[in-house]
Amino acid sequence: MKRKRTIEPLFWSLFGGGGAISALFLPALLVLTGIVIPLGILSPSYEGLSSLLSPWYSRLLILGIVSLSMFHWAHRFRFTLHEGLQLHPYDKTIAVFCYGLAALVSLSAVFILFIQ
């Protein structure tokens, strides 16, 4: 039997990569940008943050974290809607919406981080 070639393995890899990178980086980043810095426990200067985030490798890392995290979300959310809410007839629509949104955010991130 000839198996149909699909794009699914690509989405699965993005899901896996995104799951790993988000599990490793996001909790600490959230504690820093969302709790520790706003509460003034640590108060980095604007200049310091700017010089930390300006080099291309910092921006590339942020792009990787944001984009892969979004594709991780897309894959999980797709199957949560699909299986959890039993929305089998809408599989295609759900997939296009989820991966489409992840791609859109990734493109915006490229624009924000590298072009703007």
Add this chain to the structure above:
Amino acid sequence: MERKVMPNIKMYKRHIHILWWTNRWIHIKFIARELTSICVAAYSLILLFFVKAVLTGPESYEAMMSFLVSPLAIIIHVLLLGGLLFHSITWFNLAPKAMVIKMGDKNIPGILIALANYVGWFVISILLFVLILNV
């Protein structure tokens, strides 16, 4: 060549209640784990806005900060942190099942793979804190 076989057969359709996952604890845990992906997406968007504000200039960073210091923003972040921690822990605990690493002809014990993930998590988190401490 594709040919439709038995076109007039009525397909058996299983009807499952949309809240099927609420009757067992393990299913609720499973759905909760899947829903952590919403926290992952939400925070990665906030992170993107944060970095955008820093790259744009001091005024936009100030504006971002005035949002981040509001009690509502703090509460949202604490809730998101709960989701992110649940994501990290469930992800690392599953890692040994997803990757089987062989050394010689023996598999490396799962607990070691999970442990390596936790160590990586710890090291990266400390590094990020040190980076911010130094600016």
